[in-house]
Amino acid sequence: MRRPPRDTDLSTRRIGRRALVLGGAQLAFVGLLGWRMRQMQVEQSEEYRMLAEENRINMRLLPPARGLIFDRNGAPIAINDQNYRVVIVREDAGDVEQVLQELGRLIPLTDEDIERTLRETRRRSSFVPVTVADRLSWDDLARVAVNAPALPGVRPEVGLSRAYPLGSDFAHVVGYVGPVSDYDLSKLQDPDPLLQIPKFQIGKSGIEAKEEMVLRGRAGNSQIEVNAVGRVMRELSRTEGTAGRNLQLTIDETLQNYVQARLDGESAAVVVTDVRNGDLLAVASSPTFDPNKFVRGISGADYRLLTENKFRPLANKSVQGVYPPGSTFKMVTALAALEAGVVSPEDTVWCPGYLSAGSRRFHCWKRGGHGHMNLHQSLQQSCDVYYYEVAQRVGIDKISEMARKLGMGTRFDIPMSAVAEGLTPTRDWKATRRGADWVIGDTLNASIGQGFVLASPLQLSVMTARLASGNTIAPRLIRAVDGVEEPVRLEGPLDINPQHLRAVRRAMFAVSNSRRGTAYRSRIDDETLQMAGKTGTSQVRNITAAERRRGVFRNEDLPWERRDHALFVGFAPYDNPQVSVSVVVEHGGGGSTAAAPIARDVILRTLHGDLPPLEAYPAGQRERIEEEQRALPLRDRKPVETVSSRA
Structure with a gap:
């Protein structure tokens, strides 16, 4: 049956209004979508780019400065020197061996260094940094820093390393420090997280060992944001550690x-x-020995010279x-x-x-x-x-x-x-x-x-x-x-x-x-x-x-x-x-x-x-004593007054 013209007109008007409303809604939606896309792609592009790269937040321990040791008059006996080093994190590096080969083109790395680093990365947790090389020159460190984006998981660092400016004089008293070993960790019930830091140094003998907890200090921490390839994007927060306490000895x-x-x-x-x-x-x-050699890693030849010496230089006879x-x-x-x-x-x-x-x-x-x-x-x-x-x-x-x-x-x-x-x-x-x-x-x-x-x-x-x-x-x-x-x-x-x-x-x-x-x-x-x-x-x-x-x-x-x-x-x-x-x-x-x-x-x-005056000795012994004093291997000394100059 044919519909009346009036009904047809009414229906047409209704459809037009609905189409207009629907079209307007679609247009509004497209506009909103476009505005949001612009905001995300232009205004917030950096933020979402980092999120898209699967960024994550890492906490890093900051090793404290080890306490210093002085003699009774304030002369430094044990100090901290700047140490330039390069570390690698296995989970960020991917193919660790390949990265090390690339690194070896920038800084001196031997096959033994690479093999040692591979062993260390396998033994430690994947997120723990492992030291590849330390005591580098500033030029070596700069080359690594410039090429860091092409070396995933590798980062240059500036740390502190123990040094003994007076050399062998205090070797038996102060002792020396060295990297934490598995044996050191096995002796501890609840090891300090600091000890997991690569090549973190602890006392091995003498005062350095006996006063370890006094000298070590407490760790700080740094909260950093890194991307999927391990590159540091920014530091979010930083809390410095507490330096170890300084010791003054009674010794002159x-x-x-x-x-x-x-x-x-x-x-x-x-x-x-x-x-x-x-x-x-x-x-x-x-005899004594140079404790600095132990800090840096004594060679097998040098160590044998000490252990095979019949005078036993490593023993503290005193x-x-x-x-x-x-x-x-x-x-x-x-x-x-x-x-x-x-x-x-x-x-x-x-x-x-x-x-x-x-x-x-x-x-x-x-x-x-x-x-x-x-x-x-x-x-x-x-x-x-x-x-x-x-x-x-x-x-x-x-x-x-x-x-x-x-x-x-x-x-x-x-x-x-x-x-x-x-x-x-x-x-x-x-x-x-x-x-x-x-x-x-x-x-x-x-x-x-x-x-x-x-x-x-x-x-x-x-x-x-x-x-x-x-x-x-x-x-x-x-x-x-x-x-x-x-x-x-x-x-x-x-x-x-x-x-x-x-x-x-x-x-x-x-x-x-x-x-x-x-x-x-x-x-x-x-x-x-x-x-x-x-x-x-x-x-x-x-x-x-x-x-x-x-x-x-x-x-x-x-x-x-x-x-x-x-x-x-x-x-x-x-x-x-x-x-x-x-x-x-x-x-x-x-x-x-x-x-x-x-x-x-x-x-x-x-x-x-000071050097004993010759007048304190019997007259018949003074010339011999004068010769002996001149032959002493002292660091610094004043000229000895000669017998002839007093005559």
Whole structure:
């Protein structure tokens, strides 16, 4: 049926209005879409480009600056140098080997460097940076920085590396740092995240190791935005870390340098102690080594030179080495006998050159004997038989008790590696450790510092400081931390009769200043600085009866390893003690000839603060001393006043 014209017109008008509305809506939508597309493509293009490249936010640890170490006067001992290095991140690099090959065209990289880096990247998490090369020149670093966009995962960095400007002088005291190893991590229950930073350095020995947590500091962090190929787009935030705390030592670096130079060519150790407060002014072990080589990565050849050297340069003889103290122990035996009341300073003992005990003879160093000896004479001339006799009266337990009172058999709390305890034996010790009874021969050997008795140069210096001061001082190596003074550890006067201490000190003075004293040739010819001391010679071999009958071999006729150790302990000035010194020269022969001259030089250098003046030496020795001073391998020194220029 045909529709009326009126209905057709109405329908047409409705369709037109709808088409108009729909067209307008479509136009509005297209306009909105165009405006949004323009906004995204033009105004926000950079933002969406980064999002399209799958950007992500990374957190990076910022290693703190390691604390510095200074000597007592503020001279730098351990510092931080700038270190230019290149690192690679495996997850950003893609084909790590290919990237390393490309990098090798820009900077010197050996096949070993590339293989090491590949091993490291496989062992570590994919996001952990691995150091490819360090200690680069500025030109090398600049070439890498310019080509960084073509080297995915590679980035140049400027970090800090430990350096020891005084070289070998403080190698045994301060120690050295090195990269964190798997062994280091295995010893830690909850390792600091800092230790995951590539080639992060931690203390390996000495103060660097013992004070690691003080020196290390706390990490900072950096929040950075990187793109899919690992390129840093921007740093979003940065929190700097907290630097490690600075340490000031009690040691004087110029004195330390002098002592190391004085020991040059010897296998020896010297410890200098301030008798007033226990400060360690010098702690030297010879031969020494350059700790900087360990920081940079010591070569196999250099390391073998150190480990195969019979003088053991890596060993810290001053605190780690323990030796029979020989006759330097006689003050201990004398004080034990005096305190026990079994002998007085005036009592004498007859010395025919030996003492018989059971079926054995215990010999004095002087084959013909010393005759009648009292306490003063026995120390002055170092008569062994006197101490054999008084030791039988007092017994080993009281001798060991006195030794511990004077600081022997004690592991002192100082931040150095492998500080030795030494040994002051007792009856119970031998029964427990050796499963044997104590016999009289053990007591006689111990009375002159032989047998089971062992002491370190540190302990001998502390013993001498306690004898000189009459106080129970303890050694101190750290003077201040970040400028805050560390406490001096004084435990009050020794529990020893002051009259007995004075008697022993007078005898020690005679050792160095009486014509019959064993160290008379090493006396100080300045009455205001005179030294009191005691020589010691400790055997490292048994002397057979047959050898005694035909004559004991001289030390210089024996191989070096079979010669006696030479020792000396002393303090000065005698009237107002300020410093004590102990010297041990391994296989040096006699204490009077090898150790006492070193002690005298060190004491004079300590008290004068410069090269010892020639006037402090006996007149007949001055030309020889002048030549020796000129030959010392010191860093900096003033010209020595010559004998001829004074004439």
